[in-house]
Each structure stands twice: as structure tokens, then as C-alpha cells.
Amino acid sequence: MRIDVVTIFPAFFDILDVSLLGKARGAGLLDVRIHDLRSHTHDRHRTVDDSPYGGGAGMVMKPEPWGDVLDEIAGAADTGIRPTIIFPSPAGEVFTQATARELSTRNHLVFGCGRYEGIDERVFAYAATLGEVRLVSLGDYVLNGGEVASMAMIEAIGRLVPGVVGNPESLVEESHEDGLLEYPSYTKPSSWRGYEVPDVLLSGHHGRVAQWRRDQQIERTRLRRPDLLSDQI
Ligand code: ADE
Numbered sequence: 401m402r403i404d405v406v407t408i409f410p411a412f413f414d415i416l417d418v419s420l421l422g423k424a425r426g427a428g429l430l431d432v433r434i435h436d437l438r439s440h441t442h443d444r445h446r447t448v449d450d451s452p453y454g455g456g457a458g459m460v461m462k463p464e465p466w467g468d469v470l471d472e473i474a475g476a477a478d479t480g481i482r483p484t485i486i487f488p489s490p491a492g493e494v495f496t497q498a499t500a501r502e503l504s505t506r507n508h509l510v511f512g513c514g515r516y517e518g519i520d521e522r523v524f525a526y527a528a529t530l531g532e533v534r535l536v537s538l539g540d541y542v543l544n545g546g547e548v549a550s551m552a553m554i555e556a557i558g559r560l561v562p563g564v565v566g567n568p569e570s571l572v573e574e575s576h577e578d579g580l581l582e583y584p585s586y587t588k589p590s591s592w593r594g595y596e597v598p599d600v601l602l603s604g605h606h607g608r609v610a611q612w613r614r615d616q617q618i619e620r621t622r623l624r625r626p627d628l629l630s631d632q633i
Contacts, residue, residue: 401506401561402431404473404483405550406466407513408448410434412547421555424564432554437461440468449516458517466512466523473510474530483508483531486553487524488546492535495553497576499536503553504560511554513546579628581620583613 413434424430438446449459474483484506527533538549559565575582586597600612621628
């Protein structure tokens with residue numbers, strides 16, 4: 401999968417070199433390219449923002465650098481396919497595990513990280529001529545820009561790309577994959593500081609273990625995320 405990221409803070413993405421995603425990049429499973437939006441400005445101050453038409457607080461990202469960088473990524477793309485262009489935004493559709501699954505099947509994703517009060521609206525219309533545009537929110541809170549949101553999405557999507565996570569079974573039994581929260585896990589020692597591992601997990605009885613885990617999933621979901629249970633009915 402190819403992933404291009406447009407940002408005015410390329411250093412945010414240095415951590416893509418470490419951990420599982422770093423390995424996946426090294427192995428050629430993820431081809432991640434970071435683009436500095438300021439490299440697509442043409443003035444001495446490398447200006448990427450300006451005051452909003454109509455007035456109001458804050459600054460808006462100018463369309464010209466965005467047009468140039470999107471042309472470079474999508475227009476001249478060596479992938480030959482229309483990318484999915486994701487703009488992280490608190491005004492977007494909410495990102496879920498289902499979104500991550502869907503996007504993990506794409507060949508080419510572009511993340512456009514906005515800052516300030518947002519990006520000139522015409523950029524989204526222009527981007528739609530180059531690929532599928534998605535405005536995506538991490539949740540109902542406001543971050544300073546799209547960088548942290550893009551990192552979170554790249555990790556959630558990247559780990560679903562076949563081969564990135566060594567044991568694919570570990571993807572199946574985790575929170576949100578079946579619409580429920582994950583069951584609790586324990587490892588040795590069976591007794592630790594007065595806390596015991598539930599007897600059923602030591603019983604060696606696979607059927608009872610499976611039933612207990614399912615019950616735990618439902619109970620945890622009922623307590624912590626009842627909204628997920630009502631989604632299922
Ligand atoms: N940019 C600012 N806030 C955001 C959020 N909640 N999700 C995605 N991108 C954002």
C-alpha cells in the first residue's frame with residue numbers, strides 16, 4: 401500500500417520508522433512518503449495560510465500549495481490508480497474499525513493534514529477531481545491539526561494490511577472486530593500480589609474458556625460502551 405502524507409510538520413511522522421509500521425516499511429509492505437507543504441510555496445516566507453474571507457478568528461490554509469502538492473502526488477502518481485484522499489477533520493465522518501478495514505483494502509491513500517482554522521474549501525472540490533475525498537474525524541474533540549489524527553489512522557489501517565501483523569489471528573480477537581470490547585487477558589504467574597487469574601482459564605476446558613470470554617466481552621461492553629450493543633440490535 402502506498403501512503404502519502406502532506407503536512408507542514410514532517411517531523412511528526414518520524415515515528416513511522418519505529419515499531420511494527422517501521423518494519424512494514426522496511427519490508428516494502430507500506431510505502432510511506434511525507435511531503436512538506438511549504439516546499440510547494442513560492443514566496444520568501446513560505447506562506448501557507450491567510451486571513452479568512454468574510455472575517456473571523458484564525459487563519460485559513462491557502463489553496464495554491466495544496467493544489468501543487470496534490471498534483472504532484474496524484475497527477476504524476478506512478479500507481480496509475482485514483483487515490484483515496486483523506487482530510488482529517490473534526491467536521492468529518494467518525495473513524496471506526498470498519499473505516500480502517502475499508503481503507504486497508506485501498507492501494508493508495510493520501511492524508512492531507514490541515515492546521516489553523518482549516519483548509520480553503522475549494523481544495524476539497526479540486527481533490528475530488530483526482531481521487532475519492534473523505535473528511536474523517538477521530539472523535540468529538542478538537543486537535544491542533546491533522547497530524548496526530550493521521551498517525552492514528554495510518555497505524556489502525558496499516559496494521560490491517562496483510563503481512564504487517566505477523567500473526568493474523570491476533571487481529572481477529574481484538575476489541576471492535578466483532579462489535580464488542582475485548583475480553584480480559586492474563587499471563588503467568590497465576591497469583592500475583594494477591595490477585596488471582598480466574599479459575600476457568602486454568603481449567604484447560606476450551607468450551608468453558610470460550611463461553612467465559614464471550615460473557616466477559618458482553619458484560620464489559622454493557623458497562624463501558626452500551627452504545628455498541630444498541631448498534632447491534
Ligand atoms: N483535526 C482536528 N481535530 C480533529 C479530529 N478530532 N479528528 C481528526 N482531525 C482533526
